[in-house]
Amino acid sequence: MKWDFKSGEPIYQQIMRVLRTQIASGEYPPGCRFPAVRELALEAGVNPNTMQRALAELEREGLLVTVRTTGKFVTEDQELISRTRSDLAADSIRALIGSLKNLGLTEEQILKEVEHSLKEVE
Amino acid sequence: MLGKLFKNEMKAMGRVLLPLYAVMVLASCLFAFNLRLSMDGFAKFFVEKFAIVTGVLFGAAVLVVGVVMVIMVIQRFYKNLLGTEGYLMFTLPAKTHEHILSKALSAFLWMVIGAVSGVIAGFAMVAITSNVPEFIRQVKEVWATLSPSMALAPVIWLIIMLAAGVMESMIKVYAAIAVGHQFNSHRLAGSVLAYLGFGIIEMILSFVGNKLHLLPARLLNSTNAAGFMSVRSMQTGTLMALIGIAVYGILCWYLLDRRLNLE
């Protein structure tokens, strides 16, 4: 079983986060056909009902679109995708800021550390 | 479903019995052949020794067939229905009586096949050791002298009685195993005790029956004027066996259907 699930959060929500990231990062490009429920469920090692629920929720968010009988596709709405991307980014940044503040860093220090790290990565 | 269970059971038993029957027939032929050679005075010493060996082999094969048959009847029931294989058998879409019947019928058919191959072995022996046309002539002669005095009815009734008796003893063994299965431990010992218990009950019943003259004496007199077993007594025997089949069969069915408890 490939995917690792954390405790205490419904699995379908954890699946949604993984799939949202995959769509935002372009792993599943806009307009691309999404794998079948059973296939995805098998890959994740979860119950098809759980996967179905995650996909239904993503569809409600508009990230996935069902085309009659041919299956599910990734939305071609670029704006929605980039909004999803910045939402995900904001989540990570918020988490990062939280933990750095716990370390006792001020906002200025945080900015400095981030800039420093970015340069190192380059 | 009975047909499928029966077919499956025939296969499972045949796996062991068929080679055994083949050995029996083969051993009889070998034995007879050597006997024939030694009678004809070929290489006397060697052949005589070999005839003894094959003779023992044949005798042993007959004995083994008998013993294996009894073991098979017990083991196919005990292991296949009440061991872990019971988890498979009792979850097939079949009724309990179909399981019992398929076991009894296929064991019975294999006994008949065993008896037939025994007869074939016997004939083969005679045919090889004696002069074949002479043998056939003798058989015809014996038949000619016997047939006028021998009625067909007693023979048929004898066969029916024997068949019913064999069936009854098998169902009785099954019922004893099913009773033993009710115990939480020492199930095999429980089965043996149950079997002995059945015997004691039967003895008491027949003793009481005799004392009270429940059956008219004319049904029980065992020989007729000519000294053969009377048809009437064989009919009574058949009836007794059928009653036994019914009683033990119902007991066995009840225990397997309502009080099954696989380990």
Add this chain to the structure above:
Amino acid sequence: MSVIFECRDLVKSYGNVTALKGISLQLESGRIVGLLGPNGSGKTTLIKLANRLLQPTSGELRIAGETPGVKTKAAIAYLPDKDFLPDWMKTDALLKFYGDFFPDFDRQRAEEMLMSLNIPSNLPLKKMSKGTREKVQLILIMSRRAQVYLLDEPIAGVDPAARDYILRTILNNYEENALVLISTHLIADVESVLDEAVFLKEGQIVLHKSTDEIREETGKSVDEYFREVFRC
């Protein structure tokens, strides 16, 4: 989805030991349900009752509206927690056996799965390793297009690779509209595949909820919550 497995006030006693103390439970088709509890909590007794390998002391149990019998046996694919197949049988004889007795057996599917494991068709069970034997049993059961799958401890005592194979085979092959009931005491290994969890404790149901609900309400995984409920 409709209720396919239902018991009401189900009691089973062995002599003076009561294994099930009045269980009422409704399970719907199309769900994968975990029957979770420590050893001796009554899981196997419940599954045996559903297979008519035992008779209830009182109460009733219905599968697709029928009390256990020939009809329900035809609808249930049951994997016992024992070596239940005659060990002298070869795989091709087993395929024939299952095809003969179960009209819903998909022989081709079973053959494909055996082939992908490189199990020869003329190999008797007793010549196989324990792990292979267990896989053959699972393949035969999961190749049935059954209405109810009752799997008793399918992953007990197997290594992680075999466990993955087993769970994958179950997910890959069960009928979409069937009920899958998996009994186990190893919750962490199966919880991601479960829709619902039934906690069984000393012969009584202490909880029956969807796994998502358990996670949401308790903030714990089903496994963590189980440990809490069953802490001694």
